[in-house]
Amino acid sequence: MISLLLISCNSTPKKSYLPESIGAINSLAIVIDNDLWEGAVGDRVRQHFAAPVLGLSWEEPLFTINQMPAKVFSGSVLSTRSVLFIAKDTLSLSHIKTDMYATPQKVGVIKGTTEEEIIKNLDTKADEMIKAFKDLEIGEAQKRFLISLNKEKALEEKLGISLSIPSIYKVGKEEDSFVWIDRQIQKGSMNIIAYEVPGNHFKSNATLVADIVNMRDSIGKQFIPGPTVPGKTTYMITEKAFSPYVFPAEISNRKAAEVRGIWEIANYPMAGPFLTYIINDEENDRKIVIEGFVFAPATEKRDYMFELEAILKTIKFTDSQKPLEASIK
Known part of the structure; x- marks a missing residue:
């Protein structure tokens, strides 16, 4: 019996343990x-x-x-x-x-x-x-x-979605179908917004870029004001000088569009990068729009935008029967 036990122990395959990888992000x-x-x-x-x-x-x-x-x-x-x-x-x-x-x-x-x-x-x-x-x-x-996640439920309650967001981000504004979450950084802020539009919001591929710009500008005018300037209305729009980049994507196993570009403030000298995902939610005849944008003047923004991209790509749809009466038109 002792011999059999020794043979059994010796025949157990050895596991190969690798150290944890190291390095700064990107x-x-x-x-x-x-x-x-x-x-x-x-x-x-x-x-x-x-x-x-x-x-x-x-x-x-x-x-x-x-x-x-x-x-x-x-x-x-x-x-x-x-x-x-x-x-x-x-x-x-x-x-x-x-x-x-x-x-x-x-x-x-x-x-x-x-x-x-x-x-x-x-x-x-x-x-x-x-x-x-x-x-x-x-x-x-x-x-x-995952070390420390935000536990606020605004995205789930308003839109039927969830994101894995670090706890340093806080909900700053929530409406029926719009949520704005942000965090302060040394020279500005990092922002996440989420909202929904009807499933047939984009009519044609031929006008897709223009329709995306119009959608973003409409949301900016309604929900994202700029600094107070006497006699002027300021709000976030898509930069007029350059069209955004648009690519096909897949997010949370759903067809989507990825949009990258520059935002600016109408009637005020302020701008920065944005990343938007427009995700099909056919079960609810809607599209979910999630966006990250950064305001950080005179600062490198690659890693800020990368963090926002990583957050946006954690999206999960938590409510397959969400009604659409409050969708932004």
């Missing part, structure tokens, strides 16, 4: 030798992974890059959450590995026998890698929210 470790980094390969890497984020007031890169040669990529640095490894090799390949040295972790690998081949592989795989890194960073940000 940081990317790029492991590449200095000669490649300083040449055409490095230029193409920066073109992809340090490209400007769409819809910000001024140019800020997708990721904060930390470049290092392979010999430095050791010890605790192996636990970096998002890693891009690029090398000249006898092989030509491009792929993404998960949880190689830590968890959660994504490691993009690009190799080629020549610089031209490395660049070709990079061009082929860059968009997929950017999405993998961004999804990982969104997940990490959302995990950090």
Whole structure:
């Protein structure tokens, strides 16, 4: 019996435990030798992974890059959450590995026998890698929210939805079908608004962008006033000089539109970036609109907007039978 027990214990498979990954949100470790980094390969890497984020007031890169040669990529640095490894090799390949040295972790690998081949592989795989890194960073940000969540019920009671929102955010305004939640930051505020419109609100793809602008401007005029200026009416509108970017999206397993652009205040010099999701709720013949926008003059806003994006992507529909009598027209 003792022999059988010993055999049984020895045959138990050993579990592999990985350390928890580390790194600031939106940081990317790029492991590449200095000669490649300083040449055409490095230029193409920066073109992809340090490209400007769409819809910000001024140019800020997708990721904060930390470049290092392979010999430095050791010890605790192996636990970096998002890693891009690029090398000249006898092989030509491009792929993404998960949880190689830590968890959660994504490691993009690009190799080629020549610089031209490395660049070709990079061009082929860059968009997929950017999405993998961004999804990982969104997940990490959302995990950090769970430490302390806002427990107010305004979104659920007014709109039949919920968001995982850090407790530092507070409800500032709520109407029948409109909720405004915000938090104060050092030089301004971060804001989330949510409302609903009828399911047939957008009539045609040909006029979609103009209809989105009109919707936002109408909501701004009704609910989001600007500073008091004698003799003038001030409220939030979509910046007139540039049309917003509109992309198809999927949020909470529902078809949606993603809108990125700049807001401004009518009749007052104030502006900033916004991100809007317009989500189909066919069960209730409505569309739910959730938006994050930042006011932070003379301040970089990438990470603020990223936090708002991570919050908006936690949306859940909690009421499948919500009536629509109070929908904003």
